[in-house]
Amino acid sequence: MAEAFIVEAVRTPVGTRKGRLAGIHPADLAAHVLRELIARAGMDPVAVDDVILGCVNQVGPQSANIARTAWLSAGLPQSVPGVTVERQCGSSQQALQFAAQAVMSGTQDLVVAAGVEQMAMVPMTLNREVSEERGLPLRSEGWLARFGDQEITQFRGAQLIAEKWGLSREELDAFSLESHHRAIAAIDAGRFRDQTAPIAGLEEDEGPRRDTSLERLAALEPLREGGVITAGGSSQLSIGAGAMLVASEQAVRDHGLVPIARVHAMSVIGDDPVYMLTGPIAGTRAALNRGGLTIADIDTFEVNEAFASVVLAWARETGADLARTNPNGGAIALGHPLGATGVILATKLIHELRRTSGRYGLQSMCEGGGQANTMILERL
Structure with a gap:
């Protein structure tokens, strides 16, 4: 099978909901990194054969195939198509995996993988508000027959993980502080200077x-009564966006490109x-198995900090070294612009491997519905 190379990777600085990026249209956010990438x-x-862009809440300004809107908003050629994908928090990592698969299959040679989420303009609650009017997604007859009418949310999931792995509030707070x-x-x-494209004065x-x-962390109230999960x-x-250029070996030669990483292995799995x-x-075990590697072969890990309990439970089960996990902080400190986070983590991972002269990096994303995308990249 042909190989997939990553030629370039760039992201915006990640903004807060009340910060400098709050008023920027998500298509313009994505357009900014697409222009910078090219x-x-x-x-x-x-x-470019295609633009595959991850976005979770595809309503309002993020609807109507924002991949295409963003590319055209960037002033780039209208002959290049675009498609928007949604695999919950792993949406842009899935976009990157689809891009790599297209190149490895030999059906395409140059694919842009990107992601965007504007959580000030399109809050997480917007989809739920629409759902409550038209019917909640987890209320089908088949779903209720299989899982009952129990609460299924990320907040309950994070608490259940803390309970199952015996994670204390003190452990979670210490991990969160370390992220900051x-x-x-x-x-x-x-360390982030070379990988970011400043926008709206935000550097x-x-x-x-x-x-x-x-x-301060200890003073925060738990999100669930009697629980250990807090906002901290x-x-x-x-708010943020990121983009990467994935190329075949032929495209690298034809266009005089210089690869910075190679896709070594990928997995996507379903879980509870x-x-x-x-x-x-x-997902980590599956990717390591596909790549013929062990956890000790990985130099740097990027595991999305949806919650502190997620990363701590993952480290206990896989034996990964927390000192090499999210070495430059994670989503607890830097933020989680849902549909963009996968590409942002990959960008951080590649740049960290280059900084430290590491060879292999692994990134993994927990996702709604009990899923995970995991990818191993090799620095070139």
Whole structure:
């Protein structure tokens, strides 16, 4: 099978819901990184075969195939098509995997994988408001017959994980604080500078809190009565976009491109939809098996910090080193712009491998419905 190479990767700084990106249309956010991606790759955009873009809440300004809207909003050739995909929080990682599969199958040579989410303009609650008018998605006869009328939410899932793996509030708070410390250290050291394309005067990620502490985290009320999950141990609602260029070996030669990474292995799995967020455990094992690697072969991990309990349970089950996991902070500090996070994590992963001269990086995303996308990238 042909190989898939990543030629370039870029993201916006991740903004907060009340920050500098709050008023920017999501198509313009995505257009910004698409233009920057093509400029950095130094190639004629007419050669791109397709644009695959992840976006979760495809309503309002994010509806009507935002992949196509964003590409055209960027002033790029109308001959290039676009498609928007949704696999919950893993949407843009799925876009990247679809792009890699298209190249590896030999059916396409140059594919853009991207993602965007504007959580100030299109809040998470918007889909639910529409659903309550027309019928909730988890209320079909077949669903109720199989799972009953129990509560199925990410918040309950995070709490169930904490209980199953015996994770204390103190452990979760300490992990969350470390995420902020790592993100702030990365920003201060300029580690994100080469991977970000400033927009609207925003040059750095807005999420990390320099004034947080264990005392402040401990003072937060749990999201569920008697639980250990708090807002401080949860991913931030954010705004952002990212894009990557995936190329075949032939396209690399034809366009004089310089690959920065190679797709080594991929997996996508289904898991318990009630626990919902445990998929990265099985997904990591599946990707390692496909790639012929062990956990010890991985130099850097990016595991989405939907909740602190997700990453801590994953580390316990896989034996991964937390010192090498989210080394520059994760979504608890930097934010989680749903549909964009997969590509943003891949961008962070590749740049960290280049900075540290690591060879293999693994990233995994927990997803609604009890799923997970996992990918192993090799630095070139």
